[in-house]
C-alpha cells in the first residue's frame with residue numbers, strides 16, 4: 001500500500017445529482033409528448049440512467065444495449081460489436097442513448113449508425129462525461145453532463161477492470177497504468 005489514495009474526487013455525489021436534475025429538465029422539455037426510448041449502454045450507464053429517468057417527467061420506455069469493443073481494458077480499439085441488441089422495436093420511435101462517458105467517440109459513432117439502420121424517428125445522445133479533447137471521430141452529443149480534458153475516471157457506474165462502479169461520486173484514478 002502507498003500512503004496516498006489512488007483516487008481523487010472529480011465530481012461529488014451532490015454535484016452529479018444537481019447536474020443530472022438539469023439534464024432531466026432539458027430532456028423533459030425537449031421530448032414532452034414523444035414517449036422516447038431511453039436506451040442505456042451497459043454496464044456503465046446503470047446508475048446514471050436510473051437517476052435520470054426518475055427525474056424526467058413524461059412517459060418513456062427503458063431498454064439496454066451491451067457493446068464489446070476490443071482493445072485493452074481502458075481504451076477502445078475501434079472494433080465494436082453488439083453483444084446485447086435492443087429488445088423494443090425502434091422503428092419510428094425517438095431514441096435517447098444514455099452512456100456514461102465518451103472518449104474517442106468510436107463506440108457511440110458505431111452505435112448511432114447501428115440504430116439509424118433500424119429506422120428510428122430520431123436518435124439523440126446523452127452522455128454524463130465528455131472527454132471532448134480526445135475525440136478521434138466526429139459524433140454529435142446532444143446532452144453532456146460534464147466536460148473533462150482527460151484522466152481515467154471511475155465511480156457512478158464507471159469502472160476500471162470492473163472495479164469502482166459502485167462509488168457514489170466520480171473520481172480520477174491516479175495510480176500508474178490507470179490510463180490516459
Ligand code: IMP
Nearest residue numbers: 076102103104105106107152153158159
Ligand atoms: P470511446 O469509444 O473511446 O468513446 O470509449 C467509450 C468507452 O470507453 C466508454 O463507454 C467506457 O466504457 C470506456 N471509457 C473511456 N474512458 C473511460 C474512463 O475514463 N473511465 C471508464 N471508462 C472509460
Ligand code: MG
Nearest residue numbers: 042043044100
Ligand atoms: Mg461504456
